Amino acid sequence: MKDILSAPFMEEMVRTTANMYRHGWDERNGGNISLMLDQEQVLAYLGGQVLRTIPTGFSAPELEGKYFLVTGTGKYFKNVEYAPQTNLGLVRLTEGGTQAQLLWGFSDGGSFTSEFPAHMMSHVARQKANPANRVVMHCHPVNLLAMTYVHSLDERAFTRTLWQMCTECIVVFPEGVNVLPWMLCGTNEIGRATAEKMSTARLVVWAQHGIYGAGRDLDETFGLIETAEKAAEVYMKIAHLPWINTITDEQLHLLEKRFNVQARPGFLD
Ligand code: 13P
Ligand code: ZN
Numbered sequence: 001m002k003d004i005l006s007a008p009f010m011e012e013m014v015r016t017t018a019n020m021y022r023h024g025w026d027e028r029n030g031g032n033i034s035l036m037l038d039q040e041q042v043l044a045y046l047g048g049q050v051l052r053t054i055p056t057g058f059s060a061p062e063l064e065g066k067y068f069l070v071t072g073t074g075k076y077f078k079n080v081e082y083a084p085q086t087n088l089g090l091v092r093l094t095e096g097g098t099q100a101q102l103l104w105g106f107s108d109g110g111s112f113t114s115e116f117p118a119h120m121m122s123h124v125a126r127q128k129a130n131p132a133n134r135v136v137m138h139c140h141p142v143n144l145l146a147m148t149y150v151h152s153l154d155e156r157a158f159t160r161t162l163w164q165m166c167t168e169c170i171v172v173f174p175e176g177v178n179v180l181p182w183m184l185c186g187t188n189e190i191g192r193a194t195a196e197k198m199s200t201a202r203l204v205v206w207a208q209h210g211i212y213g214a215g216r217d218l219d220e221t222f223g224l225i226e227t228a229e230k231a232a233e234v235y236m237k238i239a240h241l242p243w244i245n246t247i248t249d250e251q252l253h254l255l256e257k258r259f260n261v262q263a264r265p266g267f268l269d
Contacts, residue, residue, distance in 0.1 A: 004045035004104060005084060009037060013069055013088065016218045017080040020139055025225070026077035030210070031139035032113035035218065036123060037067040042090065042103070050101040053094075058117050058188050060097030062124045067092050067103075070119070072110040086110065093120070113138075117191030118212065125198040126214045133214055135221040140210035143232035148207040150239060153179045156267050158205065163263075164247045165231035167255065172227040174261040177203040185209060201264075203228055 004010055013035060020026045042048075068091055071080070075087040089105035089112055097120065100112065113119065119136045126133035151158060159176030163169045178197035183190045185206070194212055197204040202224060204212040211228065215221035249269045256263055 001047065002045050004090075007041070007045050009035060009041060009069060010084065010088075012218050014081050014084055016222055017071065017077040017087075019222065020137075021077040023141070023226070023229075025139035025141045025229070027140065029074045029076055031077055031137075032071045032073075032115050032119065033135070033137050033218070034068045034070040034113075034116075034119040034123065036134045037069060037090070039065075039067060042067045042092075046090070046103050048103065050103065052102050054091070054100045054102060054111055056093070056098055056100050056116060056120070058097065058120070058191065060093065060120050060124055062127070063093045063097045063120055065092065065094070066123075068120075068123075070112045070116070072106055072112060073114045075110065114186035115191075117186075117188045118194040119191075121188075121191040121195035122198045122204075122212060122214060125195040126202070129199060130216070132216045135213075135215050135218055137213045137215075137218075137221045137225065138210060139225065141225065141229040141232070143236045144205060144211050144229050145208070146236050147232045148179075148205060151235070153181060153205075153207055155179050159264065159267055161235055162228055162231040163252055165234040166227070167247060169227060169231050170252050170255050170263060171259045171261055173201070173203055173224060174256070174263050175201045176264040176267055177201055177205055177228060179205045179207060182206075182208045 070089055072087050072089060080087045085105050085107045090103045091100040092103060093100055115138055122136045155178050158179055178201045180193055194204055198214060202214045211225055213221045213225040215224055252268055
């Protein structure tokens with residue numbers, strides 16, 4: 001059996017958590033990632049032996065038999081590269097998603113992220129929107145977070161501001177961002193609310209908390225959050241200054257045409 005620590009998906013997960021930490025998106029244990037894997041990918045490295053079973057506290061029949069590499073609750077992204085086996089776990093969902101069989105990791109007796117409901121429910125929502133979706137990523141990027149204190153949380157207004165901050169934003173996330181008001185984190189309730197928002201956009205801002213991103217792979221999802229965070233950074237640098245120039249709706253329409261993307265209906269004038 002090949003060493004799972006050298007699996008491409010493991011190396012990419014380790015690189016991604018380290019990168020996110022370096023970006024300042026994941027202080028302490030902030031943030032969590034879940035990466036859906038195919039059975040063949042997993043069985044090339046593991047015999048399928050169940051180490052223990054962890055109840056999930058929710059049901060997700062759509063994810064029956066699905067495999068996820070996921071970050072652990074209370075674990076620090078900065079430490080993942082030094083001890084993947086403690087800070088990450090590989091689980092298979094069974095019994096309608098109510099149970100998670102641990103196949104590898106969480107070697108100190110730990111468990112998956114407290115945001116597992118939001119992750120798993122978001123996977124269900126994104127798979128319906130795009131069956132190629134594999135990643136759900138949550139983190140606490142400083143400028144997006146700051147923006148939720150000083151900007152309207154209206155999704156159209158929030159999205160338009162981000163689109164106006166960097167030319168490429170509308171190309172990277174033409175569907176815009178959805179926004180949840182402050183809610184108690186780590187619950188099934190915020191999980192359901194996040195998943196509902198995920199059905200129409202790959203980015204969901206959690207006001208006064210952080211952001212969720214979803215995508216086909218870790219790189220794409222990282223890039224999505226990175227682009228939105230860069231736009232929020234520009235906004236936080238200029239929000240208190242007089243605005244003399246902006247990107248107009250006419251110019252945003254030109255970008256739509258040039259890059260063959262469709263802006264969220266109703267979000268442009
Ligand atoms: P976990 O340590 O349980 O993953 O929680 C971190 C977090 O960001 C909660 O929203
Ligand atoms: Zn968080």
